[in-house]
Amino acid sequence: MNIRSDFPILKTNLIYFDNGATTLKPQCVIDAIVDYYSNYSANAHRGDYAISHKVDIMYESSREEVKKFINADKVSEIIFTKGSTESLNMIVFGFFKYYLKKDDEILLSKGEHASNLLPWFKLCEEIGCKIKYIPSDINFEVTIENINKMISNKTKVISLAHITNVVGDVRPLKEICKIAHSNNILVVSDASQSAGHMKIDVIDLDIDFLVFSAHKMCGPTGIGVLYGKYCYLDKLLPLEYGGGMNSSFDSLGKIEYKNLPHRLEAGTPHIAGVIGLGAAIKYLTKIGMNNIAEHEKMLKNYAIEKMSKIDNVILYSNNIDSGIITFNLRDVFSQDTSFYLDQYNICVRAGSHCAKILNEELNVKNTCRISFYFYNTKEEIDKLIEVLKNSNDIFKIVL
């Protein structure tokens, strides 16, 4: 099976190593979206006519796909949002705003993406709860031991990325949930960097809330998922009110709400996005999540081994399990490195990767990040290595 031929963009000589930012799209996902807009572009949950009925079937079957994909208990626990950011904001301002009290503590890490920090900052401003950061160990990883140290009788929630987007460490979510629950603490996880890269089983993890975005797993932009255990999700107050989420209302302002999941999906949804996400999940499942994880790990080890032999390459994360490599060229600003690689059609990300307080721990503000996916190859890494080896002349190329 030649996976690369599934991706139209790979027919060019592009070497795409920025999968942490977004992934490329396979033809089957593009086709599913075009099929909706070309052949049955009616609204959802509306008409009795045939193409509207087909929309309902396709829309809800995507929800079924998501449920299977993360092994949720019920389809009503799957809410479609515009992405992880919206999902996290709904969790923070629709649930924890009412669940937490003044002085209650939230445990986060400094390696979190802005989307798992800023909503909590705002909530603290609003209701007076407090953020505590779990210190990371020498490999910048969050350990159970350090979490244990930070738990107090005021700790009510732990919110962590499953895999961080800069260092790429995989957090031991199952053990975290176990410790948290034995202390009456809820756990939220941002699975943006993991959902498309490894098998996630929300029942096995026993996670309370989990979010991810479709575009980081071969799906379209503008669509994502909010998963919550039914008992908590049912208490999450909608942040948006309007059509599709009410069953009736009167002129006195009395509203009767629909049940989950529809109560949390006001307005016409991103139908094409949901259908595209369904197609992406089917595609990933066909390839196999474990195969994806293994391939990425193989690529990462291969690249680390070669990169560590290049004198002017500084590596920041060697021992982590995901397909993310963070590095700099000695005495070269990360952005100049990414411009340099771009001259050879190699796409990497430079910057602080939206984790702007991580530099307090990494002691370096800006880095280059390579993030692999299953369509990347050893040959692409060989090309990268060759270009990095020749980087003594970098300013001849970028200036």
Add this chain to the structure above:
Amino acid sequence: MEQNLKRSIILDNYQNPIGKGLIVDDTYKKANMKNESCIDDINMMVKVEKGIIKDIRFNAEACAISISSTSIMIKLLTNKTVEKAKEIIKNFENMINERPYDKDILGEAIVYDEIYKQPNRIKCALLSWECIKKTID
């Protein structure tokens, strides 16, 4: 200007930038500028006396184009009147944005006259010029 000469002027200004390092002095006006791409970040302080720019200092977390452009700008604008500086800045912006400009007043800054060919670096070249405008406007 020949490409190799341009490159060596840029590289020299990047590796040995003029005006690097901030000082504690309240007679300077201060400004900060960040690139929207969330990388380049520059702090600048400018001393103006009797309508003349006497000193410009900066520190930055930024790429080679940004830093070199800052250094070249500092050389060009120091000891100029604010009015003249504004004219030079306007001409620099015109050059970067492919509009008519007076190259005779831009000195070394003409090394960026073809930066429009790399659209993703235009903001880097302009960063410090945008920043100083905050202090003299």
